[in-house]
Amino acid sequence: MIDVVVAGGGPAGLATAIHATLAGLRAVVVEPRGTPVDKACGEGLMPGGVTALRAMGVELSGHPLLGIDYLDAATHARADFGDAPGLGVRRTVLHAALSARAAELGVEIVTGKVVRPRHDQDGVEAAGLRARWLVAADGLHSPLRSWLRLGLPDRAPARYGLRRHYQVAPWSDHVEVHWSAAGEAYVTPVGDDLVGVAILSRERGGFDERLPSFPGLLARLDGPAVTPVRGAGPLRQRVRSRVSGRVLLVGDAAGYTDALTGEGLCLAVLTARALVRCLVEERPQDYERAWRLLTRKHRVLTAALLVAARRRASAKLIVPAAARLPSVFTGVVRALSG
Secondary structure, eight states: OEEEEEEOOSHHHHHHHHHHHHTTOOEEEEESSOSSOOOSOOOEEOHHHHHHHHHTTOOOOOEEEOEEEEEOSSOEEEEEOOSSOEEEOOHHHHHHHHHHHHHHTTOEEEESOOOSOEEOSSOEEETTEEEEEEEEOOOTTOHHHHHTTOEEOOOSOOOEEEEEEEOSOOSOSEEEEEEETTEEEEEEEEETTEEEEEEEESSOSOHHHHGGGOHHHHHHOOSOBOSOOEEEOOOOBEESOSEETTEEEOGGGGOBOOSTTOOHHHHHHHHHHHHHHHHHTTOGGGHHHHHHHHHHHHHHHHHHHHHHHHSHHHHTTHHHHHHHOHHHHHHHHHHHTO
16 A cells, blocks of 8 residues: 655655655655746755755755855845855756655656545545555645645735846855845855846736846846746745644645745755654654744744835844844854754
8 A cells, every 4th residue: 555645746745755765655746747847946955955855865966055145235244054055956956856866766656636635544545546644745825735724814915936047157155135125036056157036025026127126136147047937926825734634734835934034945855854754653643743843943033034024114124133243143044044
């Protein structure tokens, strides 16, 4: 019998299947798309995420990242990660590496989509398969989460993300976060001649409409745009519970605060490992608490930054405060970097 059917073959789903297989479980991934899949993503892996991926046997090529820079029109604040670097890596490269590791371990990938699974006290039927557990790793706007009625309403202002790549040599070995009244722009080096730019904002509109709000960044982008714009949003997703009977949620499907602190990929890998541990120990109910503990720092600090960024007066103080209190800024970055 299959132990785990994973609905979704993105990074969170593949990480779950890899962890399950390494733990001696039989995992099958159900995914309608081919590999690799690109999507809007900041593409910066925190040091904790790099370490977690290597522990799974996933080796990646990319651009080393030494820390985070906050910038506005007048101020620059820098925080280094410390002993271990992060990694800027194209989403497609990460997905391909995870797919290769899953194939190496013999994880079966089935082309299809999980719709309206049926579960009883002994197992789950999904996509024509029978398994002990179903893991929903079907993304930010998870159809399975919606079908299970696990989503919660959210009255906070919606935020959206847009990403594009530019063929230009990276000018920094840090991820840059440019702040303005229009939102934030992330610059992540992902190759010797490629940077990714992701813009986060409450405003809906095109990438080219948003970019002039960051004149210091715009002046640096003297190379051509080489990928299409990809978008995501609304970003914030509130979830009642990550466990419903024999179905468990992981990755963006499990709930999402914002991309502001750049930890989504790292947390997806770490929570996938925790989920599998709970299944191996036959204690799926413990996954909810494990998820909350692993994501608590991210949720609290990201929510605090969002509140500050929401008000024009306090948003203007974020970068100057980071510059005036470098030890505090560095401590926060290292706490989040895993």
